[in-house]
Amino acid sequence: MAVAPLHKTQELKIYNSIAGKKEPFIPIIEGNIGMYVCGPTVYSNVHLGNCRTFISFDLIYRYLIHLGYKVRYVRNITDAGHLENDAEEGEDKVAKKARLEELEPMEIVQRYTLDFHNILSKFNNIPPSIEPTATGHIVEQIEIIKTIIDNGFAYQANGSVYFDVKKFNENNQYGKLSGRNLEDMIANTRELAAQSDKKNPQDFALWKKAEPQHIMRWPSPWSDGFPGWHLECTAMSTKYLGEQFDIHGGGMDLKFPHHECEIAQGEAACGKTPVNYWMHANMLTLNGKKMAKSTGNSISPAEIFTGKNTILSKAFAPSVTRFFMLQAHYRSVLDFSNDALEASEKGFYKLMEAIQTLENLKTDKTTSGFNIQNWKQECYDAMNDDFNSPILIAKLFEAVKFINTVKEGNAIVSTTDHQLLTTTIHEFVFDVLGLVNINEASSDISDKLSGALELLIKLRKEARANKDFATSDKIRDELQSIGIQLKDSREGTSFTLN
Template identity: 75%
Template sequence: MQLYKQQQIKIYNSLSGQKETFKPINEGHVGMYVCGPTVYSNVHLGNVRTFMSFDVIFRYLKHLGFKVRYVRNITDAGHLENDADVGEDRIAKKARLEEIEPMEVVQRYTVDFHNILNTFNFLPPSIEPTATGHIIEQIELIKTIIDNGFGYEINGSVYFDVHKFNETHDYGKLSKRKLEDLIHNTRELDGQSDKKNPQDFALWKKAEPQHIMRWPSPWSDGFPGWHLECTAMSTKYLGEHFDIHGGGMDLKFPHHECEIAQNEAAKGQTPVNYWMHANMLIMNSKKMAKSTGNYILPGEIFTGNNPNITKAFSPSVARFFMLQAHYRSILDFTNEGLLASEKGFYRLMDAVNVLDSLKASKTSSIDINKWKQSCYDAMNDDFNTPVLIANLFEGVKYINQIKEGNISVTAEDLSILKETIHAFVFDILGLENNSKSQSGTDKLTGTIEVLIKLRQEARANKDFALSDKIRDELAAVGIELKDGKDGTTFSVN
């Protein structure tokens, strides 16, 4: 169904600095490239947040009926320390430290990456190319850049001539940086003497004798520059001019800036119509850092095995939490935020579970189609998931009011309500209905009943401190005990 003909999407384009109406190059088709991980360590939560943003965008475009080719790469050649032109290859460094082959490092952390994303219920991309699988394309791209006068070879390495490029092009237009300012702020570093200018970046690096990952090229046995990999893979699968290129805000400069320069130098045209950047993730209002302990791995959320959280959270609760912030906003990851999201998530799922039991009437006292369009309007406005979630909770109110008989809906409107809730909650936001797991519900009920029994025994033994502690600690995690003449009951808030 071609819903995209009825909906008009606006995307914040980092290139123009404003929201623009989305018009794909080819009607009904979307080409989207997102920079994937460098697989030398466990995927961190900031990566997950970025990829989740584009997973939702991918889901929404597919929901609207677009045929989407979503390309997300794996960087397995290993760019250098601090994304520089000098230093040690990250993957090779990990291999040396663990005394294994570089491709063992790549395999281990690629599997980890896929496992984590699968746990969060991500859809796989259409194509997931690897940097090492496209060495030939990268070499051919370098040849073209050299032939067009924007690359030069020195001592077996090839560099992009930023100053020459800037004479006829605008280097810095994405990040809004001027080359003059970059020149003024650049320190001369050891190992940069081969370059004509410090701002030039590597297209190909000659491998030192100890460098493990290397390939033959016309210039030397070496390895490609980091920026070049994405240019080669994006244009191979999406063409020289495609719709959307995404990634984290930290990639805007220099990575994406260099991608634009390479494409314009090689192909003579700007590669992408809409540049999208997801903002950073912080924790407890501070930058995440392993050194300070202000850090959590995605898998630790599911086990609760981290001092920054008080309990384990399901993947869908963590996903719901992250989608309550707009992708261009900074997200502060906190235990309190997760606990609040968990309550909201189960409220939403409780309403979803009630949907099938609702009864239709002959008339409707609410405008379901207006509410439905408000959900689309939220996503059409630069994929605004927090506003969408707020609108979904309006739908939750309707569900509860219909259940209680306070408002009425026709069979047709009830069908629209069900379809819309299911489409946005499951197909677009990618949440999973964990609350439908009867065994999980039974286990929770059984556990609470054991605690109620222990509390009753404590009261019988006049151990009121223990009795109050059980009641208060259950209340702290949203489980309220109610003492009545027929015994103690509980409710989950």
């Protein structure tokens, strides 16, 4: 008899940005989910704040898969059309970096796409189902522009094509995602410069005519040029997920104008709202201030992993950094600091140590003093409440406390409960949260290093037996200084990472 998928018994609620509230999640096609997340513009090393967004949606992706949904996850690569400062004028970000480094634009794209994949792999993110690029979908973007023009919501001007926001707003609502009113936006906008091709300041580019010096350009019915930044996501999301799909995600900073423009383009081209659930991850601050390279208040993922920076006291592993990020809800502002990371590191190793302890716990035929079944459902309740990872982590530490109580002989666990606890904790820690047990996976705790530590423990034991406490203490203290703590008990001496 086939077991029903978990989503049949778990009621998931998602905070829908366009509704401004949590709503029961009901996919368009039962058992199937289409999810699109705005990917990086690959003109520099991936920003830590962007990593937080991608880790948040990796958590969401993992939990949807865990619930038994078939998920098509599309995350794009922006390799053209994204102008400086998210503006309508200026230089293409990729082309500018290529000019500064005296490289071809596609060399820049290749270099930073590889960096993006490498960093997310270190964070143990699952790759998306499809990762399309803007330059690989120029034809699709041109076709959408033709449709929007035919439907009366765009106009040509000197080889460029602009979306007519006022025309669209006559029978639609531009600004419904960000809560903005078009009349207020117009009233608060200064007069357009005389040389502008736009009818109104709020109009945005669907296609831009390339200036003679512009490197990245393609032929179109209107000019040799390039597509607008907003258009690529409409083209790729609808191509791979359909005119209407379930979830669209991204950073909070993309809500306006990027996602607002996507909605307008989708409705203007297809006559229907493109997305049912809009999800936005909040920003990451550093020591209470906005992260910015210009002020020096910035740190890259690579600098965290290597410890080569002036902000943190030491290096922190990718899985520890991921764990830190998941200790805050994805919609909350998260402040990154040395103290916060050190606290997360201690919690991370405490969790991993408890999982190791769990494998070796003695079981009993009697009933456990901890209701594992209720605890398991509470873990699901946390994730069903808009993917509340901090509450899930708190529930996991309730289990850690119970495991340690059993280890100390102050509680018992039945054989059946031990199996359920082991399975559940592994599923939530490794499958859903996506953490990696560094004690097992890192080369720092390889068999050779373990053997060396066992030798040091043996030498320390001999020193203590010979009352050479100076040597014994030196071994303990030197190991402590590099983050390896020795623990003495009646059974002998063990070690853990701090």
